Structures are given as structure tokens and as C-alpha cells.
Amino acid sequence: MKQARVIGIGSHLPKNILTNKDIEEKCDTTDEWIQKRTGIKSRHIIEPGQGSSDLALPAAQEALEMAGITPEEVDIIVFCTITPDQLAPGSASILQGKLGATNAAAFDVNAACSGFVNGLAVADSLICSGKYNNVLLIGAEVQSNRMLWHNRDTAILFADGAGAMVLTASDSDEDSSQVMTTHLGSDGSSYEILHLPRGGSREIFTMDNFDKDGYKIHMNGTELFKRAVVKFVSVCQEALDATGLTMDDVDLFVPHQANKRIIEAAGQRMGIDPEKVALTIEYTGNTTAASIPIALDHAYKDGRVKKGDIILVAAFGAGLTWASAIIRW
Numbered sequence: 001m002k003q004a005r006v007i008g009i010g011s012h013l014p015k016n017i018l019t020n021k022d023i024e025e026k027c028d029t030t031d032e033w034i035q036k037r038t039g040i041k042s043r044h045i046i047e048p049g050q051g052s053s054d055l056a057l058p059a060a061q062e063a064l065e066m067a068g069i070t071p072e073e074v075d076i077i078v079f080c081t082i083t084p085d086q087l088a089p090g091s092a093s094i095l096q097g098k099l100g101a102t103n104a105a106a107f108d109v110n111a112a113c114s115g116f117v118n119g120l121a122v123a124d125s126l127i128c129s130g131k132y133n134n135v136l137l138i139g140a141e142v143q144s145n146r147m148l149w150h151n152r153d154t155a156i157l158f159a160d161g162a163g164a165m166v167l168t169a170s171d172s173d174e175d176s177s178q179v180m181t182t183h184l185g186s187d188g189s190s191y192e193i194l195h196l197p198r199g200g201s202r203e204i205f206t207m208d209n210f211d212k213d214g215y216k217i218h219m220n221g222t223e224l225f226k227r228a229v230v231k232f233v234s235v236c237q238e239a240l241d242a243t244g245l246t247m248d249d250v251d252l253f254v255p256h257q258a259n260k261r262i263i264e265a266a267g268q269r270m271g272i273d274p275e276k277v278a279l280t281i282e283y284t285g286n287t288t289a290a291s292i293p294i295a296l297d298h299a300y301k302d303g304r305v306k307k308g309d310i311i312l313v314a315a316f317g318a319g320l321t322w323a324s325a326i327i328r329w
């Protein structure tokens with residue numbers, strides 16, 4: 001029996017920084033309101049013409065270097081995104097070409113903000129099946145060109161970035177580094193709470209139906225907020241129950257960085273020490289599927305992740321989808 005072990009992590013944020021003051025010029029909001037209601041001070045956005053795979057490439061290279069494996073040794077690339085470079089092929093294939101991962105299969109996972117944790121569950125299963133040794137898992141998004149800049153609900157929140165993780169197969173050993181458990185859920189009956197309605201198969205782009213708003217994100221933020229807090233708590237509890245761990249055993253909690261107030265409210269309900277929470281939202285904004293690997297990588301680089309640590313990750317977002325996992329580092 002094989003198990004999946006994390007051996008590399010990396011991230012990349014584009015160099016352009018957009019402050020709340022810059023957002024003030026685009027829509028009816030203030031720096032003070034954004035900081036107070038979301039915890040965000042600034043975010044990174046791409047240069048025009050860049051796609052998600054461009055952000056993923058340096059993150060992947062960093063993660064592979066840490067893992068000590070070459071691109072040719074990657075067996076599968078799982079690319080989690082709702083903003084692929086283009087409608088087809090998947091960004092996983094585009095990244096595979098850029099990286100020179102000539103022996104890798106490649107596919108995308110679209111589960112929005114829960115994408116990376118869904119991808120982690122897929123990577124874990126691929127490795128545990130015994131068929132694959134090295135999986136490169138990516139969370140990368142370019143949200144800055146998917147927003148209506150005059151709509152303050154989304155303009156203040158979303159941003160661009162990428163994170164990468166390398167997982168490898170090791171022989172089963174209960175006490176060693178491993179993905180201990182993963183938990184996934186969805187409620188598709190409420191998908192319109194957060195969605196990007198046009199540009200897919202139901203309403204393709206034509207010059208007659210062209211309506212810029214339909215090609216951008218639509219969100220009922222307040223409804224999402226309420227549901228996010230509840231689901232964060234329950235999906236984290238599922239992961240703890242499955243492993244027999246308690247919140248006291250958790251060394252680091254890495255939540256999806258949607259809104260600092262969601263993270264604080266869920267953290268309070270779960271009784272987790274705020275010192276154990278990884279937070280990047282202040283300078284990254286909400287980078288959807290990229291937010292968890294970015295936050296984990298930054299915590300690692302800050303020396304907050306040690307061998308043997310118990311890391312709880314959890315996400316909630318469009319779909320609606322939610323997910324959690326526990327990793328022993």
C-alpha cells in the first residue's frame with residue numbers, strides 16, 4: 001500500500017501590486033471599508049497577456065527544486081483553476097509543455113475556491129492507487145480580468161497568483177509524512193450564488209449576445225459569507241474525526257483566503273488559536289484555487305512548518321463546493 005507525501009512547495013505572485021487606494025479609483029469603496037470588512041490591503045495582478053500557466057511555471061519550478069526531482073520525473077500534473085489560459089486545452093497541458101515535463105499526463109480540476117483541496121484528494125488517490133509516483137499539483141488563477149471593476153462586491157476581493165506542491169509515493173507507515181485524510185462536498189442547487197455565467201457551452205460568445213457583464217464573476221457575498229463559516233467548521237470537524245485528532249493537535253490551519261472575517265469567525269467557532277492560522281489575504285486578496293498553496297508556502301518560508309507538523313487545510317467557494325484535508329508534514 002502506498003501513501004502520498006508532500007516533498008515540495010512553491011508559489012508565485014505577479015509583480016504588479018494593486019492597493020485599496022487604486023481600487024477606490026475603480027469603484028465606490030474606500031481603503032478603510034475594504035480593510036475592515038475583508039482584511040485586504042493590497043493584491044497582485046498580472047501583466048496583460050499573461051495566463052494562469054505563466055504564474056504556475058515559476059511556482060512549479062520552485063516546488064520541484066525543493067522536491068529534488070526533475071520535470072521529466074513528474075508523472076501527472078493536476079492543475080486546479082477556474083481561469084485556465086484558454087477554454088481548451090487545460091492549463092495543465094500548457095504548463096507541461098512550458099515545464100518540459102515530457103513524461104507527465106496532465107489535466108485540470110475546476111472546483112473554484114475548493115479546487116486545490118479537491119486536487120489534493122485526486123493527487124492522493126492517484127498515488128495511493130500505486131500507479132503514479134510523482135504528482136505536481138497546481139493552484140493558479142488570473143481573476144483580475146474576470147471581474148467587473150465597477151462592481152465593488154468582487155473588485156475588492158479577487159486577485160492573481162499561483163502555488164504548487166509536489167507529492168510523491170512512499171510505503172505505508174502510519175507515523176510518517178503523508179496526506180492523512182481528505183473530505184469533499186458540493187451543493188450544486190445553489191451554484192448561482194457565485195458564478196461566471198457566459199462563455200461556456202450554454203451561452204457561447206457571439207456578437208449578438210455580447211454582454212460584458214455575463215463574462216465576469218457574479219456573487220452574492222453575504223449569502224456566501226454565512227454559508228462559508230458553517231461549512232468551514234463542519235468540513236474541518238470531518239477531517240479531525242476521520243483521523244482521531246483534535247484541534248489542539250493542529251499545528252497550522254491553512255484556510256482558503258476568501259475574507260479575513262470568514263477565517264476569524266470559523267476559527268473562533270472551531271476554537272483554534274489565532275497564532276496557528278496562516279494568513280496572507282492582507283497582501284494577496286482572494287486568489288481562489290491558488291490561495292491555499294500560496295498561504296502554505298509563505299508559512300513554510302516563514303519557518304512555521306516543521307517535519308511532523310499537523311496541517312489542516314480547508315476551503316469553501318463557488319459550486320458551491322467545500323473541502324478539507326489533514327497533512328502530516
Ligand code: UT7
Pocket residue numbers: 028029030033034037038113152153156194220221222223224225228257258259262286288316317318
Ligand atoms: O472565495 C470564496 C467566495 N467568496 C467569498 O467567500 C466572499 C464572501 N463574502 C464576503 O467576503 C463579503 O460578503 C463581502 C466582502 C463581499 C461584502 O462584505 P459584507 O460585510 O458582507 O458587506 P454587505 O454586503 O453586508 O454590506 C454592508 C454595508 C452595506 O451598506 P449599508 O446598507 O450598511 O449602508 C453595503 O452597501 O457595506 C456596504 N458595502 C460597501 N461599502 C464600501 C458593500 N460593499 C462595499 C464596498 N465598499 N466594497
